[in-house]
Amino acid sequence: MNTVYVDNxxxxxxxxxVVEAMLxxxxxxxxxxxxxxxxxxxxxxxxxxxxxQLATLINATPEEIVFTSCGTESDSTxxxxxxxxxxxxKHIITSRVEHPAVKNLYEHLAKKGYKVTYVPVDRQGRLDLxxxxxxxxxxxxxxxxxxxxxxxxxxxxxxxxxxxANERGIILHTDAVQAPxxxxxxxxxxxxxxxxxxxxxxxxxxxxxxxxxxxxxxFTPFLIGGHQEHGRRGGTENVAAIVxxxxxxxxxxxxxxxxxxxxxxxxxxxxxGLINNVEMAMVxxxxxxxxxNTTNISFEYxxxxxxxxxxxxxxxxxxxxxxxxxxxxxxxxxLRAMGVPFTAAHGSIRFSLSHYNTEAEMDYxxxxxxxxxxxxxxxxxxxxxxxxxxxxxxGAECPI
Amino acid sequence: xxxxxxxxxxxxxxxxxxxxxxxxxxxxxxGSLACGDALKLxxxxxxxxxxxxxxxxxxxxxxxxxxSSALTEMIKGLTLDEAAKVTNDDIAQFLxxxxxxxxxxxxxxxxxLEKAIAHYQGQTVPKKEGEIVCECFGITDLEIRRAAQxxxxxxxxxxxxxxxxxxxxxxxxxxxxxxxxxxRGKPLAVKSQPKVLTNVQKIRMIExxxxxxxxxxxxxxxxxxxxxxxxxxxxxVRLRGTCSTCAASQVTLKSYVETKxxxxxxxxxxxxxxxx
Numbered sequence: 003m004n005t006v007y008v009d010n011x012x013x014x015x016x017x018x019x020v021v022e023a024m025l026x027x028x029x030x031x032x033x034x035x036x037x038x039x040x041x042x043x044x045x046x047x048x049x050x051x052x053x054x055q056l057a058t059l060i061n062a063t064p065e066e067i068v069f070t071s072c073g074t075e076s077d078s079t080x081x082x083x084x085x086x087x088x089x090x091x092k093h094i095i096t097s098r099v100e101h102p103a104v105k106n107l108y109e110h111l112a113k114k115g116y117k118v119t120y121v122p123v124d125r126q127g128r129l130d131l132x133x134x135x136x137x138x139x140x141x142x143x144x145x146x147x148x149x150x151x152x153x154x155x156x157x158x159x160x161x162x163x164x165x166x167a168n169e170r171g172i173i174l175h176t177d178a179v180q181a182p183x184x185x186x187x188x189x190x191x192x193x194x195x196x197x198x199x200x201x202x203x204x205x206x207x208x209x210x211x212x213x214x215x216x217x218x219x220x221f222t223p224f225l226i227g228g229h230q231e232h233g234r235r236g237g238t239e240n241v242a243a244i245v246x247x248x249x250x251x252x253x254x255x256x257x258x259x260x261x262x263x264x265x266x267x268x269x270x271x272x273x274x275g276l277i278n279n280v281e282m283a284m285v286x287x288x289x290x291x292x293x294x295n296t297t298n299i300s301f302e303y304x305x306x307x308x309x310x311x312x313x314x315x316x317x318x319x320x321x322x323x324x325x326x327x328x329x330x331x332x333x334x335x336x337l338r339a340m341g342v343p344f345t346a347a348h349g350s351i352r353f354s355l356s357h358y359n360t361e362a363e364m365d366y367x368x369x370x371x372x373x374x375x376x377x378x379x380x381x382x383x384x385x386x387x388x389x390x391x392x393x394x395x396x397g398a399e400c401p402i
Numbered sequence: 403x404x405x406x407x408x409x410x411x412x413x414x415x416x417x418x419x420x421x422x423x424x425x426x427x428x429x430x431x432x433g434s435l436a437c438g439d440a441l442k443l444x445x446x447x448x449x450x451x452x453x454x455x456x457x458x459x460x461x462x463x464x465x466x467x468x469x470s471s472a473l474t475e476m477i478k479g480l481t482l483d484e485a486a487k488v489t490n491d492d493i494a495q496f497l498x499x500x501x502x503x504x505x506x507x508x509x510x511x512x513x514x515l516e517k518a519i520a521h522y523q524g525q526t527v528p529k530k531e532g533e534i535v536c537e538c539f540g541i542t543d544l545e546i547r548r549a550a551q552x553x554x555x556x557x558x559x560x561x562x563x564x565x566x567x568x569x570x571x572x573x574x575x576x577x578x579x580x581x582x583x584x585x586r587g588k589p590l591a592v593k594s595q596p597k598v599l600t601n602v603q604k605i606r607m608i609e610x611x612x613x614x615x616x617x618x619x620x621x622x623x624x625x626x627x628x629x630x631x632x633x634x635x636x637x638x639v640r641l642r643g644t645c646s647t648c649a650a651s652q653v654t655l656k657s658y659v660e661t662k663x664x665x666x667x668x669x670x671x672x673x674x675x676x677x678x
Contacts, residue, residue, distance in 0.1 A: 305438060305439065307464055308462070308463055308464055311464045312415075315415065331438070331562070331569030331570065332538075332569070345435055348438045381467060383442040383459035383460065384435060384440070384461050
């Protein structure tokens with residue numbers, strides 16, 4: 003059975019050119035980049051090349067790039083580095099729809115005495131900018147707002163947020179792991195101070211990430227140790243993976259143009275195909291400002307894990323915002339923040355494409371999904387003769 | 403990805419007895435759309451008052467569907483008294499086990515069955531009583547207590563896995579912890595009787611304990627032990643090797659061998675050495 007992989011916001015296939023670039027660093031060039039000898043020194047040069055490649059992707063300078071082990075480390079570093087550097091201010095701002103890498107750290111800081119403002123989103127997942135502006139204060143140390151949402155693909159107005167932050171001298175961190183290679187990311191146009199990246203979202207391997215730190219930004223290392231990364235991140239470099247993320251960054255920049263237009267075309271074909279062929283299916287998120295590769299569709303009155311496992315039987319790999327898939331008991335905090343009704347939140351499926359996907363794959367999904375949905379609705383007590391039926395279960399309601 | 407057994411997968415992909423029985427004798431509905439799972443169970447009785455048909459409709463994940471399907475298979479042919487004895491663990495066992503985070507699916511099956519039986523017997527489904535502990539999922543102390551007792555739950559996480567309580571905001575974790583402590587400290591009135599073992603069972607367990615626990619320890623010091631006889635809770639053993647000449651052998655016998663056997667087999671045992 004062929005695998006149809008439409009879960010690229012979870013992780014991506016490592017590009018063969020990236021693998022090829024990495025391989026020599028496992029066998030031939032195994033030197034330590036910190037060593038005095040040329041055998042290690044040459045490896046340091048390869049890291050520098052990767053730093054340049056990554057800087058080019060986001061229009062930064064190489065010295066502003068710190069390599070990390072993953073997106074989560076980049077987020078943690080950005081947040082801890084800032085609040086340790088600005089110990090007097092005790093107010094921090096984030097959105098209600100951040101990835102757990104940011105969300106859970108902010109919740110942790112709230113318990114430690116920080117005043118946290120969670121900026122809400124509307125039904126389309128758009129940030130409430132009035133609320134954001136109204137809550138900026140003299141005591142605000144840090145703002146963490148993601149560039150684009152991993153579940154819905156909705157893109158946030160980072161330029162407007164950056165302007166407001168800059169005017170008040172507040173540090174702005176953005177978790178941008180879903181953006182590069184899909185939409186232009188330019189730290190000169192959008193004046194952010196700290197920006198998190200992840201390798202495995204852009205066809206590099208897992209286990210490598212990067213943090214952009216604008217020149218002049220106050221910074222305290224998160225991993226304290228050796229002098230690596232100009233004293234900003236201790237620990238011997240994961241050389242092969244860093245070479246990989248550099249190569250992937252170069253390819254991502256090249257992919258932005260026609261290749262992403264094609265991905266968007268395939269995404270739209272899939273989305274339209276599903277909406278037209280399945281009753282009571284709806285798209286979650288603002289379709290006018292969205293990553294070109296992502297669509298989040300709710301199939302009402304059925305549950306996401308069941309849908310995913312039925313899809314799995316046919317080789318189709320996607321994700322769901324349902325409670326059951328995460329091991330938590332509540333559906334996606336993103337969809338809940340958007341006010342998506344429970345009838346739809348539990349049955350939401352995220353399809354996220356890459357340039358490896360084909361039109362034939364989209365048509366395969368469009369063909370296979372309607373029977374899956376029909377079958378599960380046939381099993382559902384909330385669906386009766388082709389229509390929703392909520393007449394039962396009037397008793398215990400679950401208030402979440 | 404969850405580790406589902408082949409049987410769970412089979413009952414999910416090929417669910418048995420889907421639908422509703424129009425002139426059902428018993429109907430049980432549990433769960434809600436908001437909670438993310440719900441089950442409607444209907445059954446029909448034959449002239450002998452046995453369940454001749456059972457059907458389900460489920461909104462939920464694969465294990466919820468599989469648990470419901472399994473339940474309908476399990477109760478067909480049973481009298482209501484027999485069906486009433488089906489536990490959530492029976493449902494999980496029937497499926498070859500469920501991931502522990504999914505045990506609440508089996509609890510949902512059991513709850514629907516109870517409601518359906520109560521419905522047949524003309525009892526109004528008992529309104530939830532007790533204090534609401536978990537506000538997110540509307541779970542009472544009584545439900546938590548019952549799940550904790552029946553399934554020997556030890557942690558808050560266990561309780562969440564079985565009845566969802568504590569799986570939302572987390573504000574009730576302290577209270578759940580207290581309930582678990584109460585349940586564990588103060589065993590149920592109907593707690594299972596201490597097991598009565600037959601002599602044959604005792605001998606087998608004594609032999610196992612000697613082989614697994616005691617002999618390896620004695621062997622390390624060049625000693626050994628052999629079971630000679632068992633009568634009226636007295637275990638007759640013969641010490642061998644260095645043990646047979648060791649001055650401390652009586653201490654070994656009482657403070658080690660007897661203690662182990664009392665702990666692992668039965669508290670009434672007494673050990674006696676056969677010297678010959």
